[in-house]
Amino acid sequence: MVAVAVSWGWFLGAVPLLCLAFWHAADAWYRAVFFLKHRSGKGANGIRPRLPPGHMGLPFLGETMSLLWYFKHVRRPDDFIGAKRRAYGGEKVGMYRTHLFGSPTIVACMPATNKFIFQAGSDTFGIHWPVPELVGLSSIVNVEGSNHTRVRGVILGAINRPSSLRTIAATVQPGVVAALNSWADMGTIVASNEAKKMFISMEPSSLTVKMDQWFTSLVAGLRAFPLDFPGTACHDARKCRRKLNTVFQAELEDRKNTNKKYDDVMSGFMELEDEQGKKLSDDEVVDNIVSVVVAGYESTASAIMWATYHLAKCPDVLAKLREENMMMSKRKGRSSFITHDDIPKMKYTTKVVEETIRMANIAPMTHRVAKRDVEYGGYTIPKGWQVLVLVRSLHTDPNYYEDPLTFNPDRWDEPAKPGTYQVFGGGNRICPGNMLARLQLTIMLHHLSIGYE
Ligand code: HEM
Numbered sequence: 001m002v003a004v005a006v007s008w009g010w011f012l013g014a015v016p017l018l019c020l021a022f023w024h025a026a027d028a029w030y031r032a033v034f035f036l037k038h039r040s041g042k043g044a045n046g047i048r049p050r051l052p053p054g055h056m057g058l059p060f061l062g063e064t065m066s067l068l069w070y071f072k073h074v075r076r077p078d079d080f081i082g083a084k085r086r087a088y089g090g091e092k093v094g095m096y097r098t099h100l101f102g103s104p105t106i107v108a109c110m111p112a113t114n115k116f117i118f119q120a121g122s123d124t125f126g127i128h129w130p131v132p133e134l135v136g137l138s139s140i141v142n143v144e145g146s147n148h149t150r151v152r153g154v155i156l157g158a159i160n161r162p163s164s165l166r167t168i169a170a171t172v173q174p175g176v177v178a179a180l181n182s183w184a185d186m187g188t189i190v191a192s193n194e195a196k197k198m199f200i201s202m203e204p205s206s207l208t209v210k211m212d213q214w215f216t217s218l219v220a221g222l223r224a225f226p227l228d229f230p231g232t233a234c235h236d237a238r239k240c241r242r243k244l245n246t247v248f249q250a251e252l253e254d255r256k257n258t259n260k261k262y263d264d265v266m267s268g269f270m271e272l273e274d275e276q277g278k279k280l281s282d283d284e285v286v287d288n289i290v291s292v293v294v295a296g297y298e299s300t301a302s303a304i305m306w307a308t309y310h311l312a313k314c315p316d317v318l319a320k321l322r323e324e325n326m327m328m329s330k331r332k333g334r335s336s337f338i339t340h341d342d343i344p345k346m347k348y349t350t351k352v353v354e355e356t357i358r359m360a361n362i363a364p365m366t367h368r369v370a371k372r373d374v375e376y377g378g379y380t381i382p383k384g385w386q387v388l389v390l391v392r393s394l395h396t397d398p399n400y401y402e403d404p405l406t407f408n409p410d411r412w413d414e415p416a417k418p419g420t421y422q423v424f425g426g427g428n429r430i431c432p433g434n435m436l437a438r439l440q441l442t443i444m445l446h447h448l449s450i451g452y453e
Helices: 002-038 064-073 078-087 111-119 145-159 162-186 191-197 206-223 233-256 265-271 282-313 315-332 340-345 347-360 409-413 434-451
Strands: 095-100 103-108 366-370 374-376 379-381 386-389
Touching: 002 095, 064 078, 064 095, 078 095, 103 111, 111 386, 145 162, 145 265, 145 282, 162 191, 162 340, 162 434, 191 282, 206 233, 206 282, 233 265, 233 282, 265 282, 282 315, 282 347, 282 434, 315 340, 315 347, 315 434, 340 347, 340 434, 347 409, 347 434
Parallel strands: 103 386
Antiparallel strands: 095 103, 366 386, 374 379
């Protein structure tokens, strides 16, 4: 009897102790490694370097399951960082240590901290993709330094200059009007699916349907755990990436063998030369064209889908939007096509666009990797650690936006507090498609509000 009681005692005491030890093992390990590395060193202020507060979670898994739980299961993504704030120092601390997607990680979530990371040079924070082949090895989102500047210049020229935006506005509008007509004919639509087709200039065919599926799987793979074996999202995404590369490679070959002039991003990439007159290789052209489509296509479609959702929920906003756009339409006459230069006059529509993008949080976080030990705010971000800039936590923070989860375009009567609106990132990787995304959304809202209930 005594022996049984002792065994139970051991068991009941040992199990919680083992669990506790298991829970703290990874954190203790990383702290020990950091301590040993810095035991004789002094930081910038003569203080011994220290890790940002936080916890590394379970061995190997880290806190990935917890992040996914908040983002995907309970659908309260802000509670992930909210829990950290409550546990480790409230509003004052702008970053936390954790372990996500297989890497030790610092999550940044304050305007000043995020800005510091965005604006530090690529020798301080580089690019980190768990599976670089998925985004393309020579794509803008993967390259750094002069290669990045070179490719970025082409993309900015093709989609961000006022002259390009004027051309794009004129080119895409007939397609938007036709798409809205077809929505009306269908009666009920799945906005997230239909919005994707709205700005694709390729003639619809069985190939474009397949490409749409391949792009969707590719994006799913980029967001999935980087496990690559048959049946995983990452494996599927790799296959889709190869198929997309083949399609664009064939398009590239066709263009090389014709005299026809194209005025689009792909031809921009094909014609680009560096100072030595060297052109981009075919692989570089294909990698970048796929990246631009991935970055622009899903994000804009998602913003359009959210705009239709909020307008359906907020009839008063729709009424004001309609009033402004009806007036614009009357001024424009029969075709009612707006131009890029009309946009500054569409004050209420612009507020609806900004509020939609703020609430949609389409890119909730961006990724970097620390290329050296980086000191900031009294803490050290260790070399080699992944850095996640969680921009969405700013856009849903009641300290920066009153009643942040309410769709209220009128909040944009005042500009956002400095540094609290980072939907398009910042620094030298700020989204080059930000004006295009706003333009596309404005065009769609104009035609939706003047033509349909
Ligand atoms: C509402 C729509 C959009 C949102 C919220 C958005 C958001 C972002 C963010 C946050 C970044 C920065 C990533 C980082 O710092 O690593 C980014 C980069 C990028 N975006 Fe967008 N984007 C949108 C639309 C577009 C469109 C329409 C295009 C092009 C057609 C585009 C092309 C790109 C490209 C090429 C990059 C990489 C820039 C670089 O690494 O230099 N985006 N986007």
